[in-house]
Amino acid sequence: MIRITREADYGILLMTALAQAQGQPCSAAALARQRRLPLPMVSKILKTLTRAGLLNSQRGAQGGYVLAQPAAEISAADIISVVEGPIAITACSDESHDRCARQEDCEVSGHWPRINLAIHTALQSISLEELSQPLAPRPVRFHSPSRATTVRAVDRPV
Amino acid sequence: MIRITREADYGILLMTALAQAQGQPCSAAALARQRRLPLPMVSKILKTLTRAGLLNSQRGAQGGYVLAQPAAEISAADIISVVEGPIAITACSDESHDRCARQEDCEVSGHWPRINLAIHTALQSISLEELSQPLAPRPVRFHSPSRATTVRAVDRPV
DNA sequence: CTAATCGGTACCGGATTAGTACTATTTTCG
DNA sequence: CGAAAATAGTACTAATCCGGTACCGATTAG
Secondary structure, three states: OOEOOHHHHHHHHHHHHHHHOOOOOEOHHHHHHHHOOOHHHHHHHHHHHHHOOOEEEEOOOOOEEEEOOOHHHOEHHHHHHHHOOOOOOOHHHOOOOOOOOOHHHHHHOOOHHHHHHHHHHHHHOOEHHHHHOOOOOOOOOOOOOOHHHHHHHHOOOO | OOEOOHHHHHHHHHHHHHHHOOOOOEOHHHHHHHHOOOHHHHHHHHHHHHHOOOEEEEOOOOOEEEEOOOHHHOEHHHHHHHHOOOOOOOHHHOOOOOOOOOHHHHHHOOOHHHHHHHHHHHHHOOEHHHHHOOOOOOOOOOOOOOHHHHHHHHOOOO
16 A cells, blocks of 8 residues: 555645745645644644755744745655655665564565665656646546546556 | 555565465465564465465465466566555545545645556566566665665665 | 365554644744 | 744654454365
């Protein structure tokens, strides 16, 4: 299934909102209202994005958040890796095991780097600008009425 | 971070083991020993893979599992989607919400299909055959001694 | 008939995540 | 100068989900 945290989901939602705001500063509260997300969560995520340098923040009255770079220069990979915390695709390939319990077996099939790289490349090829364009040429109706079959057939799982 | 369940990790481990077995049937116990994985888990995963048609099973004494297709024709996407349960990258894009709570907002930024598709394509381009070749041209030493810096620098997170 | 092996279900403990609450700090505006 | 508005940070709680285990049934070879 290749899950992504809800935080990352929200993160993308928020970034697209900011991209559509065209440089107009948006407060956390405004974004939360607009996207119907819980404010504290939004606040938390915006903070993270700011610390990572993807957003600029302005404190005080009339303050808010703005994209730190043009939308075209921010990739989905950037956003996701920031919000999710960095690292790769499976426990074994992160830093936690200095000496992996299944070292020799892992060595035998050191495949995750390959897979990680593929995914990372894929995500990097998607810019925030693309994501911000509403529904332009969208091949799939995702929330279609008879989803069970439709979704299955078209958007083959990952 | 784009996590993958440990089940999927095991699934790939097992499939590569079977690919390397060259059509020789392997019992669940033998595979568990070889890869040092907990037997019940292995059993469970093999069952799933069999139901999905990626493996053929032979019951009874001297039974075991065999790849149902040549390794070259099985992709990482196949394995992962089978083991993880199907579907996509985030809760909102799976079947559970008939009418998504944030429908209009989702519509505004119906971006996950795009991302899912990109990842799926990436994973489909990796065949089990490739994954089974031990360490051939492996650009990254993953369990390297000074992992913290090495891993971070080379295998940028996803 | 017996042993080996796959097949399925139900269940538990622990880790992780989503979400909340509270407080401090900074800046604008009257 | 003071009050209000907004971000920044931290600590805590509740709920979900995942990995793992146990158990029993079904099937086949010898």
